[in-house]
Amino acid sequence: MKLLELVGLIAASSLFIPTTYSEFIDMVIWLMFQIMTLCLVAFLGGSLSSKLKAKERELERKRDLEKLYGALQKANVNKARLLVNVSHNLRTPLTSILGFSELLLTTDEDDLQRKEFAKIIHSESQHLTLVVSDILYLSQLEAGEVEWHMTETDILKMATESVNTKQGLALQKKLTLTVDSGATSSLVYGDFDRLKDVISRLIDNAIKFTIEGDIKVGITNDADNTRLSVYDTGIGIPPDIKDRVFEPLEEIYKTEHKDVPQRTGLGLAICKSVIQHHGGKIWFESEPGTGSTFYFTLPQVRTR
Ligand SMILES: Nc1ncnc2c1ncn2[C@@H]1O[C@H](COP(=O)(O)OP(=O)(O)O)[C@@H](O)[C@H]1O
Numbered sequence: 001m002k003l004l005e006l007v008g009l010i011a012a013s014s015l016f017i018p019t020t021y022s023e024f025i026d027m028v029i030w031l032m033f034q035i036m037t038l039c040l041v042a043f044l045g046g047s048l049s050s051k052l053k054a055k056e057r058e059l060e061r062k063r064d065l066e067k068l069y070g071a072l073q074k075a076n077v078n079k080a081r082l083l084v085n086v087s088h089n090l091r092t093p094l095t096s097i098l099g100f101s102e103l104l105l106t107t108d109e110d111d112l113q114r115k116e117f118a119k120i121i122h123s124e125s126q127h128l129t130l131v132v133s134d135i136l137y138l139s140q141l142e143a144g145e146v147e148w149h150m151t152e153t154d155i156l157k158m159a160t161e162s163v164n165t166k167q168g169l170a171l172q173k174k175l176t177l178t179v180d181s182g183a184t185s186s187l188v189y190g191d192f193d194r195l196k197d198v199i200s201r202l203i204d205n206a207i208k209f210t211i212e213g214d215i216k217v218g219i220t221n222d223a224d225n226t227r228l229s230v231y232d233t234g235i236g237i238p239p240d241i242k243d244r245v246f247e248p249l250e251e252i253y254k255t256e257h258k259d260v261p262q263r264t265g266l267g268l269a270i271c272k273s274v275i276q277h278h279g280g281k282i283w284f285e286s287e288p289g290t291g292s293t294f295y296f297t298l299p300q301v302r303t304r
């Protein structure tokens with residue numbers, strides 16, 4: 001535009017042919033003045049637009065910082081809540097251990113009663129150990145301090161081993177526990193022991209939250225992923241709490257199901273972290289009163 005103006009100006013001035021020397025000088029001065037004005041406008045315009053761009057960049061940086069600040073604040077609130085829950089989860093078994101050991105020391109109960117107290121102390125100590133080791137495992141996972149042993153490994157083998165170990169627990173509750181594979185290939189690249197632990201935790205939950213019926217572990221695959229599912233006919237998960245079950249220490253059924261043993265509230269948070277480390281996804285479908293199915297998928301190892 002400015003260049004066009006300049007060309008137009010020179011063209012227009014060329015129509016005016018100076019006849020005297022002073023007219024010629026006037027025309028040269030006038031032309032120089034026009035050119036200088038144009039240069040000034042171009043310079044001011046340029047510096048204005050670079051100033052605008054800098055301002056825009058500054059605003060963008062401010063927005064990014066605000067986002068980061070919000071995320072940090074949320075993480076801080078989550079950590080504080082986790083700390084409260086952890087303290088609570090540690091204090092409950094500790095209070096019990098303290099109370100029953102005091103009873104053992106101070107009362108003159110018969111041997112049978114004393115054995116009962118000792119049994120409670122033993123099972124609460126076991127639970128305490130479980131809570132502490134899960135807290136440590138989850139914090140190591142979150143801090144990226146876990147040593148992974150990644151190999152080409154078979155998910156059906158993991159599932160079969162987990163099911164075999166949990167058979168006794170299922171039998172105690174008269175639940176049937178089976179594994180079934182319809183997969184053409186169940187090879188994934190991952191840490192055998194840690195993935196097997198994920199399956200065991202999902203089976204543990206299925207047994208824990210099922211009163212009667214079946215638990216089925218299934219394996220399927222498509223072209224890219226292998227999918228494992230753990231189906232149960234248990235109490236189910238209400239839709240309003242579905243976003244919270246993968247949060248650490250969300251013991252949702254605490255009040256309604258006090259009789260459910262061995263809870264740390266960290267199991268699903270651990271499962272999520274391990275599956276995500278393998279580039280997979282974990283989720284569930286559930287209907288309260290009918291049952292739940294937990295799924296995870298892992299990228300498949302391609303066989304040539
Ligand atoms: N199969 C299931 N059926 C019903 N509820 C479940 C199931 N699995 C998990 N949940 C819910 O998700 C919560 C979190 O599970 P988890 O992290 O494994 O902790 P925990 O087993 O120690 O309670 C459980 O307390 C329970 O409320």
Ligand SMILES: [Mg+2]
Nearest residue numbers: 201205267268
């Ligand atoms: Mg659990």
